[in-house]
Amino acid sequence: MRLNLTPEQQQVVDAVTSLLERHAGKDRAMQLVETGAYDLDLDARLIESGFHDLALMEGCGPLEAALAAYEVARNVGVSAFGGMALVAPMVLGEASAQPTLMATTQTGPVRLGGGDSVVLALDGDQVLAVDATVEDWDPVNRNRSGFPVARLKAQAWVRARRFGPGSAARLRDWWRVEIAITTAGLMRGALDLTVAYVVQRKQFGRPIGSFQAVQHRLARLAILTEGARWLALESAWAGARPDLAATAAAFATGAADHIVRECHQFHGAIGVTREYPLHLWTQRLLQVQQEMGGVAGHRRAAADLVFQDKAVLKLSVAPAV
Amino acid sequence: MEFGWSAEDEAYRDELRAFIQDALPAGWRGYDQTDRPAYKAAAERFSRGMAERGWLTQNWPTEYGGGDCSAWRQCILTEELTPIGEPRGSQYMNVNWIGPAFMRFGTEEQKRYYLRRIAAGDIFWCQGFSEPDAGSDLASLRTRAVRVGDEYVVNGSKIWTSHVGVADYCFLLARTGEPDSRARGITVLIVPMDHPGFTRRNIASLAGDESHYEMFFDDMRVPVEWRLGEENQGWEVVRWALQYERVGTAQYQRAALQLSDVVGKAQDNGAFEDPEIRSRIGEAWATCRAARLLTYKVYDLREEGSPPTADSNLARVASTDALKGVAQLSRDVLGEEALEHDQAVDVIRNGGLAIAAGATEIQLDRIALDFLGLPRSR
Ligand SMILES: Cc1cc2nc3c(=O)[nH]c(=O)nc-3n(C[C@H](O)[C@H](O)[C@H](O)COP(=O)(O)OP(=O)(O)OC[C@H]3O[C@@H](n4cnc5c(N)ncnc54)[C@H](O)[C@@H]3O)c2cc1C
Numbered sequence: 001m002r003l004n005l006t007p008e009q010q011q012v013v014d015a016v017t018s019l020l021e022r023h024a025g026k027d028r029a030m031q032l033v034e035t036g037a038y039d040l041d042l043d044a045r046l047i048e049s050g051f052h053d054l055a056l057m058e059g060c061g062p063l064e065a066a067l068a069a070y071e072v073a074r075n076v077g078v079s080a081f082g083g084m085a086l087v088a089p090m091v092l093g094e095a096s097a098q099p100t101l102m103a104t105t106q107t108g109p110v111r112l113g114g115g116d117s118v119v120l121a122l123d124g125d126q127v128l129a130v131d132a133t134v135e136d137w138d139p140v141n142r143n144r145s146g147f148p149v150a151r152l153k154a155q156a157w158v159r160a161r162r163f164g165p166g167s168a169a170r171l172r173d174w175w176r177v178e179i180a181i182t183t184a185g186l187m188r189g190a191l192d193l194t195v196a197y198v199v200q201r202k203q204f205g206r207p208i209g210s211f212q213a214v215q216h217r218l219a220r221l222a223i224l225t226e227g228a229r230w231l232a233l234e235s236a237w238a239g240a241r242p243d244l245a246a247t248a249a250a251f252a253t254g255a256a257d258h259i260v261r262e263c264h265q266f267h268g269a270i271g272v273t274r275e276y277p278l279h280l281w282t283q284r285l286l287q288v289q290q291e292m293g294g295v296a297g298h299r300r301a302a303a304d305l306v307f308q309d310k311a312v313l314k315l316s317v318a319p320a321v
Numbered sequence: 322m323e324f325g326w327s328a329e330d331e332a333y334r335d336e337l338r339a340f341i342q343d344a345l346p347a348g349w350r351g352y353d354q355t356d357r358p359a360y361k362a363a364a365e366r367f368s369r370g371m372a373e374r375g376w377l378t379q380n381w382p383t384e385y386g387g388g389d390c391s392a393w394r395q396c397i398l399t400e401e402l403t404p405i406g407e408p409r410g411s412q413y414m415n416v417n418w419i420g421p422a423f424m425r426f427g428t429e430e431q432k433r434y435y436l437r438r439i440a441a442g443d444i445f446w447c448q449g450f451s452e453p454d455a456g457s458d459l460a461s462l463r464t465r466a467v468r469v470g471d472e473y474v475v476n477g478s479k480i481w482t483s484h485v486g487v488a489d490y491c492f493l494l495a496r497t498g499e500p501d502s503r504a505r506g507i508t509v510l511i512v513p514m515d516h517p518g519f520t521r522r523n524i525a526s527l528a529g530d531e532s533h534y535e536m537f538f539d540d541m542r543v544p545v546e547w548r549l550g551e552e553n554q555g556w557e558v559v560r561w562a563l564q565y566e567r568v569g570t571a572q573y574q575r576a577a578l579q580l581s582d583v584v585g586k587a588q589d590n591g592a593f594e595d596p597e598i599r600s601r602i603g604e605a606w607a608t609c610r611a612a613r614l615l616t617y618k619v620y621d622l623r624e625e626g627s628p629p630t631a632d633s634n635l636a637r638v639a640s641t642d643a644l645k646g647v648a649q650l651s652r653d654v655l656g657e658e659a660l661e662h663d664q665a666v667d668v669i670r671n672g673g674l675a676i677a678a679g680a681t682e683i684q685l686d687r688i689a690l691d692f693l694g695l696p697r698s699r
Contacts, residue, residue: 001330001393002323003614003621009322063322195693210696215689216682222692223635223642226618227611234324234614251607299603300596306606307584307593 003230008059009067016051016068020075026193026277029076033280036139036148038099038115039078046072046081047097055089062090066181066236070229073185074192076280078147080112082178083120090174090240091120091127091167098131102175104292106157109140111287113150120171121160127167128160145274146283173240175292176301180232180248183288187225187252187259190281194218194263201268208266217262224255243305250298256285257295326393334397337376341401344370344408351406354486354530361445361487364410368442371409378416378440385424385432386440392624396571396617403571404578411446411484411531415439417569418562419446419492426509426550426558435511447488447514449479449536450559456481457683459494460504460556464538466495473497473510473548475518475541483677485521485534488514494559497552507555511547518542527666528673564629566678568619572640573612576647579667580605583651592654601653605646612639631691634684641675648672 005013023042032039046052055065065085072081083100099117103110106121106128113119114137121128130136136156140149195218198209208214231248238244260282264271271278289295326334344367352360371377380395381387395416407413420439423432438444455462464477475495482491491512498506512519518541524533550558584602587593593602616636622629648671652659659665675681689695 001326001396001617001621003618004625005322195695199694199696207696210698212686212689212698215693215695215698216685218693218695219685219688220638222688223615223639226635227615227639230614230618231607231611233322237322237324246603247607247610250603251611254604254607296596296600299600299607302603302606303584303593303599307581307588307602 005067009064012051012054012060012064013067013071015049016046016071017075019045019049019051020071020077024072024075024077024079026076026280029078029280030277032078033145036114036144037078038080038112038148040115042077042079043081043084043099046079046085052081052084052097053089053095054085056095061237062086062177062239063233063237065089066177066233069178069181070185070188070232073182073284074189076186076189076277076284078112080117082182083112083118086178086181086236087120087171087174088118091170092129092163102171102178102291103152106154107151109149109151111147111149111291113137113152114139114148119152119156121157122168122171123162125165125168127163127171128157129163130156130160132156145279146287149287169242170240172292173242173245176245176249176298177232177235177240179288179291179298180228180235180245180252183249183252183256183285184225184228184232186281186285186288187221187228187256190259190263190278190285191218191221191225193278193281194221194266198266214266218266221259221262224258228252228255243302246298246301246305249292250295250302253289253295253298256289260285326397330393330397333394334401337398337401340370340374340376341405341408345405349405349408352408352410357486357531360531361410364408364412364445364487365442367408368410368412370442372440372442377409377412377442378420381416381420381424381436381440385420385436392620396620399569399571400574404575407570409442410487412439412442412444413570414446414448414484414566415444418565421565422492422509422549422558422562425561426554428546430546431511431549444489445484445487447482447484447491447534449482449491449493451479451481453478453480457680459559460507462494462496462507463500464493464495466497466508466510466543468497468545468552471545473508473543473545475510475512475538475543477538479536480533481524482534482536483532485514485536486523486531490514491519491536492549494555497555502553504556506553507559508552509549509555509558510543511549512541512543516541516543527669529670532673561629563678564633565623567633567637567684568616568640571616572674573609573616573643576612576640576643576671577606577609579644579647579651579671580609583647583654586651587654590654590658598654601650605643605650608639608643608646612636612643615639631687634679634687635692637678638675638681638684638688641671641681644671644674 054060055062069082080099084096088096088100101110101119103121119130137150235244235248270276354360375388379388379390452462466473466475493510497508518539520537522535526532592598618632648668652664
């Protein structure tokens with residue numbers, strides 16, 4: 001057991017953070033959100049530096065990929081990096097240099113859909129994979145915030161490759177890890193923005209962040225944000241063990257509600273505007289939260305997976321430490 | 322970053338479980354504390370059994386009777402003992418913060434005297450901090466210790482002290498500075514419980530028979546050599562000790578064990594089929610697991626030898642929240658059947674842990690200031 005980063009992991013985090021400082025972040029995301037565009041430039045730079053390949057790289061693994069995915073989310077990268085760097089390598093066995101997107105059904109809305117990409121869909125106990133092009137998509141949201149969302153036309157699924165039985169379970173587990181780490185990163189970004197805001201914003205002659213009523217609620221968000229991060233990293237480290245993946249997704253998506261509500265509350269009116277960037281994080285949090293059965297779906301999955309073995313309950317010790 | 326246990330640690334946990342199974346009846350969930358001598362004898366027997374195996378203080382340095390093992394061994398130990406009701410009795414405090422406080426602040430003689438006995442499982446402690454008018458605002462405590470020659474003359478009282486009925490020593494905080502000296506004028510005194518001038522009263526409590534006492538000091542004369550650390554250095558000792566105390570018991574694991582009891586009942590009475598209940602079970606489980614990793618972060622720092630940080634406060638609030646959530650869920654799963662159990666008491670007892678070792682609000686203050694860097698409110 002060792003919770004701090006190895007020097008190598010620290011290097012990965014530093015390198016990806018420095019790249020994101022230059023090529024992602026709120027200003028960049030604010031530009032892109034106007035047109036609903038995907039950030040192909042950011043992907044190109046992440047790929048050029050090999051970050052999409054971390055999960056399969058010698059001396060690295062899915063934990064390192066998750067550490068990078070956390071930073072991409074925190075810096076509101078308009079990228080399907082989690083799909084490329086975590087889900088594709090761990091489910092398909094190879095890293096993807098294309099935006100890699102996940103879908104629960106063939107007809108549902110897909111986060112970051114709309115351009116050339118690989119789409120992985122659950123189909124019973126199998127996975128369908130389609131190489132989609134711009135023409136294959138019907139855009140569904142033009143609300144000028146959050147991730148772009150689109151639906152694949154039926155024509156695209158005709159070309160789908162099919163992966164064998166059992167592949168759906170892998171996709172579900174890794175997608176949950178992706179949901180968890182993306183959510184954790186977004187939560188952290190929203191919290192950081194909010195803490196900076198309440199320190200600087202003054203009312204009644206003092207920073208609003210000096211009121212205990214505000215402080216305690218932010219402190220609770222810190223607990224949720226850190227808890228979500230640790231659980232997500234643990235689930236990646238554990239190779240998306242099904243119970244851990246569901247637990248991590250359940251905790252993160254459940255916590256997202258609090259982050260969204262409270263971060264907006266502490267921003268007052270400015271937080272509801274399009275001019276202020278808070279919505280970049282909060283809209284995305286609410287989108288990711290709905291995927292794959294949503295909060296209750298992840299929670300029930302965790303309950304079923306942890307407690308399916310009734311024998312566990314007869315022990316005098318708590319399960320699965 | 323490495324979230325797995327080493328083979329040695331796993332093997333240790335197995336051995337420990339086997340030892341517990343041997344030493345305690347199946348399904349054991351805590352001592353009957355009403356018969357104090359019997360309770361103390363049983364807790365002592367258990368602790369000495371652990372000491373014989375070198376397990377009680379294994380993460381201490383060898384020179385103090387330890388085994389130089391990693392802090393993670395203590396984590397495993399607590400994870401196995403806290404949930405079932407702490408068979409070491411109040412000795413869990415010894416290993417966690419009392420012994421380390423001696424190592425850090427004690428004289429050579431004090432170390433020699435106390436550390437070996439703690440490591441052998443021979444002594445029980447109680448923690449005399451809170452007073453009627455000094456709870457959350459501990460630095461306002463008023464129990465006076467006036468220096469007269471080679472002694473302190475102590476007058477005042479303490480309240481809410483746990484484990485007094487079985488303790489051999491009290492880890493006592495007293496004011497040696499001016500009345501308004503706050504944190505600058507507090508000193509730690511180590512006082513044997515049978516010392517003249519020292520009386521006590523048990524306070525009946527929902528949290529357990531040994532949970533609360535009041536202690537009174539009437540011209541109690543304490544030799545200067547019984548002081549731990551320098552005069553007026555007490556606050557430093559306490560701040561340091563409390564950060565360890567906050568994670569000294571594996572409350573997340575206690576919550577997890579209670580949850581698995583709840584799930585067992587839910588499977589028996591059909592509540593597990595209710596999607597809403599299953600969702601809440603998953604939620605409660607995730608909360609326990611998050612609290613666990615937040616606590617591991619504290620062990621990690623301890624293992625590195627870094628000073629305690631606000632991570633202890635994060636872990637504490639997460640753990641006590643988990644406990645409260647599970648107690649509530651348990652009632653909802655049982656419905657009317659809860660009337661037959663002590664479920665209502667459980668809710669209050671689990672909630673009590675969000676007051677002990679610093680109320681949740683005090684922990685949140687620390688997180689706001691030390692973890693988030695928010696400006697002071699005053
Ligand atoms: C089960 C149990 C065991 C205990 N064992 C021991 C022991 O062994 N030794 C010992 O010394 N003490 C012990 N205590 C006492 C414990 O440390 C105190 O109860 C605790 O510090 C709170 O003090 P208080 O009870 O006086 O509450 P108060 O300080 O009066 O506070 C009451 C409530 O007011 C709120 N509050 C207080 N201050 C603030 C603030 N600054 N901001 C916002 N809200 C605030 C909190 O909600 C708090 O719970 C134990 C307590 C319990 C419940």
